[in-house]
Amino acid sequence: MSNINLTKAIRLLAFFFLLFAGMYYLEGFLVPVVFAALLAMLFTPLSEKLERKNIARGWAVLICVLILVAVFAGIVSLVAWQINDLLSNADQLQEQFAQMVAKIKVLISTKLGVSHEQQQQMLEHQRSASAGKASQTITRLVAGLGGILTSCVLVMVYMYLFMYFRTRLRNFVLKLTPTDSKHQAEKIMDTTSGVIQKYLSGLAMMIVCLWIMYGIGFSIIGVKHALFFAVLCGLLEIVPFVGNITGTTLTVLFTLAQGGDMNDVIGIVCVYGTVQFLQSYILEPLVVGRAVSINPLFTILIIVFGEFLWGIPGMILALPLLAITKIIFDNISALKPYGYLVGEDEKNHTGDYAVVKWLKGLFTGKKYAD
Numbered sequence: 001m002s003n004i005n006l007t008k009a010i011r012l013l014a015f016f017f018l019l020f021a022g023m024y025y026l027e028g029f030l031v032p033v034v035f036a037a038l039l040a041m042l043f044t045p046l047s048e049k050l051e052r053k054n055i056a057r058g059w060a061v062l063i064c065v066l067i068l069v070a071v072f073a074g075i076v077s078l079v080a081w082q083i084n085d086l087l088s089n090a091d092q093l094q095e096q097f098a099q100m101v102a103k104i105k106v107l108i109s110t111k112l113g114v115s116h117e118q119q120q121q122m123l124e125h126q127r128s129a130s131a132g133k134a135s136q137t138i139t140r141l142v143a144g145l146g147g148i149l150t151s152c153v154l155v156m157v158y159m160y161l162f163m164y165f166r167t168r169l170r171n172f173v174l175k176l177t178p179t180d181s182k183h184q185a186e187k188i189m190d191t192t193s194g195v196i197q198k199y200l201s202g203l204a205m206m207i208v209c210l211w212i213m214y215g216i217g218f219s220i221i222g223v224k225h226a227l228f229f230a231v232l233c234g235l236l237e238i239v240p241f242v243g244n245i246t247g248t249t250l251t252v253l254f255t256l257a258q259g260g261d262m263n264d265v266i267g268i269v270c271v272y273g274t275v276q277f278l279q280s281y282i283l284e285p286l287v288v289g290r291a292v293s294i295n296p297l298f299t300i301l302i303i304v305f306g307e308f309l310w311g312i313p314g315m316i317l318a319l320p321l322l323a324i325t326k327i328i329f330d331n332i333s334a335l336k337p338y339g340y341l342v343g344e345d346e347k348n349h350t351g352d353y354a355v356v357k358w359l360k361g362l363f364t365g366k367k368y369a370d
Helices: 002-025 027-052 057-087 090-112 116-164 166-176 179-221 226-236 242-257 262-287 296-310 312-330 333-342 351-364
Strands: none
Touching: 002 027, 002 296, 027 057, 027 116, 027 179, 027 296, 027 312, 057 116, 057 226, 116 166, 166 179, 179 226, 179 262, 179 312, 226 242, 242 262, 296 312, 312 333
């Protein structure tokens, strides 16, 4: 009996090893497909509503894709407009940065005993060492931008095809399912679609709320280009953990470069703390709720693993994919223990668990209501 259990365990480990190895090496193919599948789930209700108004499915799906393109184009245009406005003061920014560097050099010389000449020699050595890599960096940057544009086009194409052939894809899954399990399969697909729709729509509403709150807060404390930094901080929220820190850090650095002082830095930190409090304990429970009910341990593990597997896209996709996996676990008897392991209790208000929930919020920027 023990040999049989050991064989099953080895097979299971081999399966997961091959699965994750395949996901790692097929990143370029899988990431656009997964993004497209999630967006298709989000826009399916709109497509169905249009189809009920006697609009052909092809046109209904195309309208959904065009709406998504228009939203992204609007966001990109807004960011580009703000960046252009920011670069209009490039000379002033360069001067302020030069002053900051000079102050840092004095601080290093005073506190660490490294003279200006030694610092200059270190900088020259670094420049000479990196000069040969400059062309390679530019080439990689251009290739990266080209890859992003290609991936965006692929996402739109895949999204259209997923939505257009959704009935065939659904019937395909049902044909693979035994007759006595068809109802269960339908329940899993419907639940998955509902959870993803709630999560993504709630996340979009949350980003808009963050834009408004950051915009008001930064404007009150007098941050220059407040709209740009509000949009930046809101958009970066989709990247768990890293987004929160990056958005605030960039706002602080540019504020200092534009002549700000410690009072401005304190103001930015206070705005960030206030917004995060309102987001975590008021807006998040109301807008998103418990759409993704994953316990803090696996929340952190899956985000770190997602970054290792697919980088930034992996961090963004980690929680929705784990939520889908949990739904499958919860609806299959043999896998329910794994669903219980990944999920969290419906009610748990102990003081110790509150600390764990805080850790979950630190890594995700989100806290889900109990």
